[in-house]
Each structure stands twice: as C-alpha cells, then as structure tokens.
Amino acid sequence: MSTGHDNHRLFHRHVAQTSPNPLGLEIVKAEGVYLYDRNGKEYLDLIGGISVCNTGHRHPRVVEAINEQTGRYLHLLVYGELIQTPQVQYAASLASHLPESLDSVYFTNSGAEATEGAMKLAKRLTGRTEIVAFNKSYHGSTQGALSIMGDEYWRNAFRPLLPGIHHVEYNSPEALDAITDRTACVIAETVQAERGVFAPDRVWLRQLRQRCDDTGALLVLDEIQTGFGRTGTLWGFQAYDVIPDVVLLGKALGGGLPMGAFIASRQRMWSLTGDPVLGHITTFGGHPLCCAAGHASLQVLLESGWIEEVSRKEALFRRLLVHPAIKEVRTCGLLIAVEYESFEQNKRVIDACIAAGLLTDWYLFAPHCLRIAPPLSITDAQIEKACATILSSSDFFH
Incomplete structure (x- = not known):
C-alpha cells in the first residue's frame, strides 16, 4: 500500500498538472459536506466540487x-x-x-x-x-x-x-x-x-x-x-x-x-x-x-426541501459575511462571490481557510473573489462555522 509521501510524489510526476501549484490535499474520504485527508483532518467543503455535489458527497x-x-x-x-x-x-x-x-x-x-x-x-x-x-x-x-x-x-x-x-x-x-x-x-x-x-x-x-x-x-x-x-x-x-x-x-x-x-x-x-x-x-x-x-x-x-431553503441560507451568508476587508458579497442563491481588494488578499484568506479546515477557492475571471458554492444540504450551523472561519482569516488585513 502506498504511503502519503509516495502518492504526493506520484501525483506530481504522473498526473498531468493544470497549474504550477495545485492544492495537493490527499483526500481519502468524503461524506455529506465534509472531506477527510490521509491524516484524518476534516474539511468543510464550501465549493462542492465546483457546484457538482449539490446533494453532498456520497448521498446514500x-x-x-x-x-x-x-x-x-x-x-x-x-x-x-x-x-x-x-x-x-x-x-x-x-x-x-x-x-x-x-x-x-x-x-x-x-x-x-x-x-x-x-x-x-x-x-x-x-x-x-x-x-x-x-x-x-x-x-x-x-x-x-x-x-x-x-x-x-x-x-x-x-x-x-x-x-x-x-x-x-x-x-x-x-x-x-x-x-x-x-x-x-x-x-x-x-x-x-x-x-x-x-x-x-x-x-x-x-x-x-x-x-x-x-x-x-x-x-x-x-x-x-x-x-x-x-x-x-x-x-x-x-x-x-x-x-x-x-x-x-x-x-x-x-x-x-x-x-x-x-x-x-x-x-x-x-x-x-x-x-x-x-x-x-x-x-x-x-x-x-x-x-x-x-x-x-x-x-x-x-x-428534500433543500431548494426551498436556498434563499434563506443565502440571506444567512449575506448577513454574516461582513468585514472591513470584504468589499462586496454578490449572491445568486448558494452561488456566492466574496470580493477582496486583490488576488493576493483573497489567496491569503483561502490558504488560511484551508489550514483551518474550510475548503474554498477563487473564480476564474475574478481571482480576487472567494468562491462559495456548497452542497445545498449545508446546515445553518455549518454556514455559521464557515463564515466565522472566513472572517477570522480576513483579520490578517485589519
């Protein structure tokens, strides 16, 4: 059985790369709104495979x-x-x-x-x-x-x-x-x-x-x-x-x-x-x-009734995502962009979120915007946790 080190090396050697610096997290399990890496660390998935996992990971x-x-x-x-x-x-x-x-x-x-x-x-x-x-x-x-x-x-x-x-x-x-x-x-x-x-x-x-x-x-x-x-x-x-x-x-x-x-x-x-x-x-x-x-x-x-709850959850994100470093929050349901001053600021927030167990990303034509597109099954408590992590990660700038 390969080790984490072996997989990391083989990933960079044999899997065609799409960018010079991929996230490189080795995920061994996913369920609901969470991902788990080789070391057992839990990540709240705030992007759902880029709007793929609307019903969560591995719905029964x-x-x-x-x-x-x-x-x-x-x-x-x-x-x-x-x-x-x-x-x-x-x-x-x-x-x-x-x-x-x-x-x-x-x-x-x-x-x-x-x-x-x-x-x-x-x-x-x-x-x-x-x-x-x-x-x-x-x-x-x-x-x-x-x-x-x-x-x-x-x-x-x-x-x-x-x-x-x-x-x-x-x-x-x-x-x-x-x-x-x-x-x-x-x-x-x-x-x-x-x-x-x-x-x-x-x-x-x-x-x-x-x-x-x-x-x-x-x-x-x-x-x-x-x-x-x-x-x-x-x-x-x-x-x-x-x-x-x-x-x-x-x-x-x-x-x-x-x-x-x-x-x-x-x-x-x-x-x-x-x-x-x-x-x-x-x-x-x-x-x-x-x-x-x-x-x-x-x-x-x-x-499930999740679609009917999207607008309410959208409003909860909007209410919670208030911070001096955040310039604007644009939403269309649970498709959300959190705008920062620059890509450098946004990337620092993203990295801090990942380190804290929150997986997020940026938008292709808007690299200064943090991406939020979670499974529609995300709960209020999970939204509150995610927003708290984003806000604390944004404290670098204030």
Missing part, C-alpha cells in the same frame, strides 16, 4: 443507485442505439421538470461537450455559422468551447480557433445589436459564475430572448453551474421568465459522476439524425452508471 440514495446499476450492466454500446433504462428514465424525468419545448435530452460526458453539441445543433438548424457569446463567460475548455470563452488570456495561446465568434458585454444594449440574421445562436450563462457571480438584468434577458426570436437565432442558456437548485429554483432561468431554445447542463447533473447534457425540442434535436447520419455521436455519453446516479440525485433534490 445516490450510492444505492450506483450499486444497483453495477449489478445490471455498465457500458453496452455507443450512445443512442440501445434502450437503456437509466438513460430513458433520467431523460424523461428531466423533461418532466423543464418547459414543454425542452423535451429531448442528449447526454454527454461533460458540460464542455454539451456546449460543443449545442453549437453544432445551432449551425445545423439555422445553416448559419456566426455565434454571439459574452465577455467573462465560461463554457468549457475544448476547442469550440474555448472559442466562445470570454477572455483572450485563455484563448490566445491556442489560436486559430473557430471563426465567426462575436464577444459582447453581458447586460449591454450593444449585445442585442450584435445578433443578426447571420447569427446561428447566442450562448449565455444564466448567471455569469466565473466572472464572480453577475446576474442578468431581467428586462435585458427578455430582450435577448426577443432579439433571438426576431432574427431566427437560437438562445442557448448555460445552466451548467446554476442548474439543480443552486440559485433557489430548479433551473436558473425560471427566475427570469425566459425559456431558452437549448439548455446546457453539467456539474450536478451526474450526482457526483461525470456527465453533461444539451436539451432542446425533439423536432430540433432530430436534425442531428441525418445529412449526415450520426450528426453528433459519443461513446460514453449517458453512461448508465452516471444516469442512475444523476437521476437519484435529482430525486433527492426534489424531495
């Missing part, structure tokens, strides 16, 4: 569903050929909790793949090639998703990327003017998460919907982080009285297992079946184990 009903499915079958054949009960039941359940025009689910392996599928669908349906996306937006890191990512810092090193992408400002009138009869689709996060939690203006989002209708462009809303109750409604767009043509899901979709989906009407999705046949295909998308886990997790969310 999710684990039970996984165990039951492993007794039946795992991978059988490429996606879409065989009738697999976990896929069918989960797709039907999702459709039953979405508007009628979003009744056809294409399961993928990740949110980024869902983005890619939606881009292809929009081009196939409209015969157009231009896409409108937004500055400070994040939709994944694959080549197509990277092309619509809203920050040149991440795009520049991998050019050339897709042509015909127009980046505009979120919530701006100019964004509406950028949508024309050459636009295949507009892709927007319902709430800009990686910017540090920026919600749309209600009127603007409705105008965006209308402009897409007027020009024949599809409106694609990215609910990869905001879906599954994160904002206080099952889907973020429910709060704005706007229905997208395509919705993107990921993160919490798999109940802790890797999964994404793009969802549209059956009529629209049918366009991918011909000219060419197999217009979109995946080997492992909609894996039965992931579907079983995700479906169980969705059922837990719908029955």
Whole structure:
C-alpha cells in the first residue's frame, strides 16, 4: 500500500498538472459536506466540487443507485442505439421538470461537450455559422468551447480557433445589436459564475430572448453551474421568465459522476439524425452508471426541501459575511462571490481557510473573489462555522 509521501510524489510526476501549484490535499474520504485527508483532518467543503455535489458527497440514495446499476450492466454500446433504462428514465424525468419545448435530452460526458453539441445543433438548424457569446463567460475548455470563452488570456495561446465568434458585454444594449440574421445562436450563462457571480438584468434577458426570436437565432442558456437548485429554483432561468431554445447542463447533473447534457425540442434535436447520419455521436455519453446516479440525485433534490431553503441560507451568508476587508458579497442563491481588494488578499484568506479546515477557492475571471458554492444540504450551523472561519482569516488585513 502506498504511503502519503509516495502518492504526493506520484501525483506530481504522473498526473498531468493544470497549474504550477495545485492544492495537493490527499483526500481519502468524503461524506455529506465534509472531506477527510490521509491524516484524518476534516474539511468543510464550501465549493462542492465546483457546484457538482449539490446533494453532498456520497448521498446514500445516490450510492444505492450506483450499486444497483453495477449489478445490471455498465457500458453496452455507443450512445443512442440501445434502450437503456437509466438513460430513458433520467431523460424523461428531466423533461418532466423543464418547459414543454425542452423535451429531448442528449447526454454527454461533460458540460464542455454539451456546449460543443449545442453549437453544432445551432449551425445545423439555422445553416448559419456566426455565434454571439459574452465577455467573462465560461463554457468549457475544448476547442469550440474555448472559442466562445470570454477572455483572450485563455484563448490566445491556442489560436486559430473557430471563426465567426462575436464577444459582447453581458447586460449591454450593444449585445442585442450584435445578433443578426447571420447569427446561428447566442450562448449565455444564466448567471455569469466565473466572472464572480453577475446576474442578468431581467428586462435585458427578455430582450435577448426577443432579439433571438426576431432574427431566427437560437438562445442557448448555460445552466451548467446554476442548474439543480443552486440559485433557489430548479433551473436558473425560471427566475427570469425566459425559456431558452437549448439548455446546457453539467456539474450536478451526474450526482457526483461525470456527465453533461444539451436539451432542446425533439423536432430540433432530430436534425442531428441525418445529412449526415450520426450528426453528433459519443461513446460514453449517458453512461448508465452516471444516469442512475444523476437521476437519484435529482430525486433527492426534489424531495428534500433543500431548494426551498436556498434563499434563506443565502440571506444567512449575506448577513454574516461582513468585514472591513470584504468589499462586496454578490449572491445568486448558494452561488456566492466574496470580493477582496486583490488576488493576493483573497489567496491569503483561502490558504488560511484551508489550514483551518474550510475548503474554498477563487473564480476564474475574478481571482480576487472567494468562491462559495456548497452542497445545498449545508446546515445553518455549518454556514455559521464557515463564515466565522472566513472572517477570522480576513483579520490578517485589519
């Protein structure tokens, strides 16, 4: 059996790294809202795997569903050929909790793949090639998703990327003017998460919907982080009285297992079946184990009452997170950004929190903002403990 030292060395030697300084915590167990390292240290998880673990880590009903499915079958054949009960039941359940025009689910392996599928669908349906996306937006890191990512810092090193992408400002009138009869689709996060939690203006989002209708462009809303109750409604767009043509899901979709989906009407999705046949295909998308886990997790969310408590818990965070070093607290349900003066200040707070047994992080386009996106099951007492740790960690500056 390997030692902690061996694993640490092997991690840095053989696991491809995404940054020069990964956290490097060796977690050996996770349950509920807690993680445990090799030495038995407990961490209150304030980011839930980046909005993945909405029902917590290893919820008993999710684990039970996984165990039951492993007794039946795992991978059988490429996606879409065989009738697999976990896929069918989960797709039907999702459709039953979405508007009628979003009744056809294409399961993928990740949110980024869902983005890619939606881009292809929009081009196939409209015969157009231009896409409108937004500055400070994040939709994944694959080549197509990277092309619509809203920050040149991440795009520049991998050019050339897709042509015909127009980046505009979120919530701006100019964004509406950028949508024309050459636009295949507009892709927007319902709430800009990686910017540090920026919600749309209600009127603007409705105008965006209308402009897409007027020009024949599809409106694609990215609910990869905001879906599954994160904002206080099952889907973020429910709060704005706007229905997208395509919705993107990921993160919490798999109940802790890797999964994404793009969802549209059956009529629209049918366009991918011909000219060419197999217009979109995946080997492992909609894996039965992931579907079983995700479906169980969705059922837990719908029955637990946690979504109904999101707004109250959001208010508790806002009431407690008051400190001279904190410039602003932006919230959309239990998606929260705590803004500091600089990344250096924020990183010092994050490091102090981790040392004190509270796991948190920063936002991709807002490194000066501390990320809070805990499991929706987090209790008031755990919120109070988390906030006390953040405040004491912020005392370095005052």
